[in-house]
Amino acid sequence: MSAQDSPHASGSRRPRQEHASHGKNPLRRTSDRVESWCSGLLLLVLVLGLPMASMSAGLTAYASAMRTVQAQSAQRHQVTARLTSAPEAAPGSATDEKHKAQVSWTGQDGRQHTATVRVPLNKTAGSTVRIWVDREGTVQDxxxxxxxxxxxxxxxxxxxxVCIYAGLVAARKGTRWVLDRRRYAQWDAEWDLVEPPWSARFRR
Incomplete structure (x- = not known):
């Protein structure tokens, strides 16, 4: 075994590296830990809460809209109405644009109803159109x-x-803003302690 390979060879030994355990970094401030915890919490809300909230809101809106669909379908029905006058178009109007015209029809109660509806320009007096009405005979969409x-x-x-994501981004920026203000205040206080003796060395 050569002298270089000997464990007792002369020379300084390499300093032993001591790895700081996870979360025990001495340079890590309390504000850094708070920021890390808040970031983790916001990320958890983003990954788990955002899909659940958006899906819940979408399903709730869909169910509410379907109730409206059922209610309107039960209250409205189509009837065949006859134009009593041809639609009048303003000069320069498009041919596929709908215009107001008077129509009449016989309701389910046997009474005659009249109303003003929008019909295509190619309709003439005496032609028929299909319109939607409610139980009282009022024209509806x-x-x-x-x-x-x-x-x-x-x-x-x-x-x-989108709203949840924007709220989380705002919360993240707000948290960092508050913590930065505290860090700057701590730095100012520490500098007030260190600066006088440090500056005094150059005044001698």
């Missing part, structure tokens, strides 16, 4: 469809997700 209810659910779920 078509009832909401199941597709509209699904779209409402998706939109509400997406808006909820």
């Amino acid at each position: 078509p009832p909401m469809s199941a597709g509209n209810a699904k779209a409402t659910g998706w939109v509400m779920g997406g808006m909820t997700a």
